[in-house]
Amino acid sequence: MALSLRSWVANDGWARLVLVSPVVGGKCGSFLEDFHDILLWATVQLPPSDAGAGAMCESGLSYSFESELLPGAAAYVQDCPHLPQGKKTVVHVSAHLINAVSFSVRFSDDFPSLNMAQHRGQDPRIIILTTVPGITGVLLVLILFLMFTASSNYIRLSSYEIFFYTHNLFIIFYIILMLHVVGGALKYQSNVDMHPPGCLQSNHTSLSDGVGDNQKDSSLGATETFCREEARFSPHFPVTWLWVSAPLCLYCAERLCRYVQSSIPVTIVSVVKHPCDVIEVCMMKNGFKARPGQYILLSCSSVSSFESHPFTLTKCPTKKKETFCVHLRVVGDWTELLTHQLLTEFSQSEVLPMVHQTRYPKLLVDGPFGSPSEEVFNYKISVCVAGGIGVTPFACILHALLDGWMQYKLRRLYFVWACKDLQSFYWFADLLCTLHNKLWEENRPDYLNIQLYLSTQTEFQHLCEERYKPLSSRLRIGRPQWELLFDEIGRSNNHKRIGVFCCGPKGMSRALHSLCNSNPHPGVTFEFNTESFI
């Protein structure tokens, strides 16, 4: 598939442009003048602080989705939030080690106050270990190394706790970062007007004429000025805290806000067990508002004190009904324990059938947070592709359409759902059929186009219930063929802008992304948005 520039710019261009770190040009100018003398004898590579990138504000991201500031950036940001910063750190640390060697080798007798080393040729390791910037630097690198090695994909998949707890070391990282600049290693010249760069010392002879004339006046030009006094250096006032505090304050404010909001208790209304290890939890919370496509963080203190896990809402609270639901698939130990606690209470009620004793564990809900799937309603035509449990954001969309489809800009929805097991379709079979029937009765048969795929082919299966007839006729065996599907969608909707939303395994997401970038149907723009849950 050939890459189409127009499609690539529409899908990925903005994200790349916005997320490249800006170089502070203005700061560089004044930086160079003050540090002229230092630059003469040492190489100093100090990029602007990476502090801004360190503060990850989920609410900030949500705001950007809301206001459509960053189309297509959502997928990019969720994939690699601060990976480029880690790579820059390697360059940064290597440069500092070179600096330590420079401080030792190029010990200056002319400007003794600029030296970090105590004598020429001092072991750079001693310089590092006996100065505050050195020790704090080493500690910072160690913490970063721990965080980096624990954040690989494999560790996150196999032992999420290691990743989670090591990443919480960022608090210590920030404190040590603030202390890193103490010690005044970096100095600037404080009397530039009396000792401008390149001026000649008054007791040195100039090379152009044999006998130096001390009384040469400045009418000869700036290049021939004499120094009126010796250069004086003072330590640079540490401004790191200025760069760091603003995002840090934002982050702390956000965390406080989320903590206060999530401490309001949640009432569990019902727990339903679905096939293929999925349970549906319906809850109610005072003042909880969410839009279709958003997700929440669930935490349960009786399961784990510090862990919270994201789940997409499958039904949002509306004016008519205040309950909201999540469908969670039992995959790891946290979900297993939670399911056990939720369902055991249910089974105990069989002992006392008259008294409905349901004492569910205490659940805390944090959120809701935005996700790319909220944009489905902002297109006239949308294609929603779901893989397995990835159908949850789209289920919420379908619920919202069931409540009232006319209020949205959306005029046509292609719903493609691929599952490995036929039983999985029963999670939302009722919802799909109800919506399908409602749209047919309201004379909009072309609004919703459902395609179900059963990707593993063991034997011929179908949804045999009579009430699921609309679904059984739309069930296909085998994997979806994206090129054919997109060609058909493009032919039916020529000269339109179509939003493609994917929530499923990475392979599916990648295939769709490259297909959207390759402009499968000329005249139609496919804008790709993806959401992943790893």
Place this chain on the structure above:
Amino acid sequence: MGKIEWAMWANEQALAAGLIYLTGGIVGVAGQFRGWQFAAFGVAAGCFVCMLEYPRGKRSKGTSVARTGQYCFTVCVKAFGPLTQNYYVRALLHAALSVPGGFMLATVLGCVCLGMASLIYLSAAIHGEHWEPILLTKEVKTAVGESIKEPPSNPPPRPPAELRRKRVEDVEGAAYVNPMPVITNE
């Protein structure tokens, strides 16, 4: 919450530390800095640690994802038997390899990182973990519809395919009496 597998993390750390050690060693040797012999040792030690740590061990619970092309490394590491399986040995080995790196500036970072990996391995060993190779077992794939190529085992008249399909769990119930006597042409 849950059983943490320390060895997985120690493996990632040791691999990263090996790479850092190797890089530092190359820089030290290339620049011919003071104490470059330690850097040369760092290159060798870094390579060795990378090769030892590249094959991932099998997880005790859950799916293990092997690194690309790790099969030949797995075979080599497995050949050393208990020396590589035991994490106490690995912890000691990494600690010993990291010490010379501390004598030269370029390899100092590698030394510290390998030291930390050694500590995590010690923790893994204390928790009773050991290294198991990930070796793929060949699974016999029964493709769909293969039985359709085989001729029917019973002569006609035959009941429909669903009833004819061999039900292993209920062989007695699956047996049927042929309504017409079967005469072979002998």
